[in-house]
Amino acid sequence: MAQVAINWVQQNYLSLIMALLIFFIGKWIANLLTKGFAKLLSKAKVEDILINFLSGIVKTLLLIFVAVAALSELGVQTTSLVALIGAAGIAVGLALKDSLQNFASGVMLIIFRPFKAGDFVEAGGASGTVERIAIFSTTMRTPDNKEIIIPNGNIYGEKIVNFSARATRRVDMVFGIGYDDDLKKAKTVLTDLINSDERILKDPAPVIAVSELGDSSVNFIVRPWVNSSDYWAVYWDTHERVKLKFDEEGISIPYPQMDVHLDKV
Template sequence: MENIDTVALQSQAIQFGIQLVLAAVIFIVGSWIAKMITGVVRRAMEKREVEETVSKFVSNIVHAILLALVIVVMLSEVGVQTASLVAMMGAAGLAVGLALQGSLSNFASGVLLVMFRPMRVGDYVDCGGASGSVEAITMFSTQLVTPDNKIITIPNASVMSGAITNYSAKSERRVDLLVGVSYDADLAEVKKILADVVAADERVLKDHDVTIAVKELADSSVNLVMRSWVKSDDYWPTFFSMTENVKVSLDAAGISIPFPQMDLHIEKAA
């Protein structure tokens, strides 16, 4: 009887030893595979020029998840009941996810911003209800600098939840001016004056069409639209100077630019 028990114990010990060896092999090989997959993920993000902080953070998360799976498989090999362990890990992950729901949303939005790049540092944009030049895109927020040098910090989730207007994405922009003149003005002369203003500005791209046309017959003026193309960096200087030149040129030609007026009629009581 003792010999049978000894043989059984030896058999169990040998089997347990084999399981330990297999578990060690699983851990070593699994760790190597996890490291390899993490490296692939990191190189893929580096090729897309993802911000280094984000790429490292995502790579660490991927490596931690894969390593946790390897540990679960290893423990299962040595006979440990992993069902309850997996359930506990899932419950803990759910609790952490609910507690950090806002932060995780901002982080996920930050990853999308960096990966798809609807805007870059230095671009002038409208996003999240604010306007300014992008100073930084971090994991959780985006910083804008306004023209009067104020810094606006916007949560990334707010940036991604609405429309993003990027004024710097294209190298060229169209300058649109609306010019109102009196109904008594000679439209042919007005168009010639506006065309001369456009032609005199060296910043206007000559290989693009210029549009000068009547847009609407308003209550107190005839409104003409004046459209030309410039480099994006020249947009505001051209807009300001062209607006001034239109006013000066129309004044020199004796063409009035009407403004809203109100006539009051006072009747004397009998």
């Protein structure tokens, strides 16, 4: 067996040298092309994770091409090999159809950036703070510190609500008073409470108005604007302050009631 190999090398040493030159020079060129491709993506401000992934794919394809060229120089019939690689690629593609969908969605998420790490979003049937955007999935952390991993296909194929995309948000609140209470006094109390909160923005101006004459209450809408980071603090604090101030001013906050009449037969 060793003698056969030695004889083959003696008869084909020129082809062997050429094949090795093709492989090593081709590998060197493939590395240069891959680095150049990565630099182009970097200048286009593509995310690092996508640059690394696409560069890996490009490098693998180039190395396959170099290997086929080197084998062809040695006299190996590469036609059937190329067909085999193509068939394997199709089979893998069909087997990984869902994964490829997640990959494509991940690429779109990274390129178009509907959200970034640190944003609080509602996407893929879940809500939370985005911790990591990977090629196949996105990891979020819920307010109660649970980790959710969502396939990117589920995210990109549905509605995405980004609560952190804008610097400011409007806080929508509704407060009801009784029909016997002083309407103007209640509106003045609400206006003073909103204006005294330094976290509430002056522009756009807050809206305080009667929105509905309900079944058991007169309802005010209170809609101030705040910085996004202050949203929940203002929401919770305002509800507490309104309840305390209404109690102090003798303004009632009605709750649903039902009168039951029993007829004696």
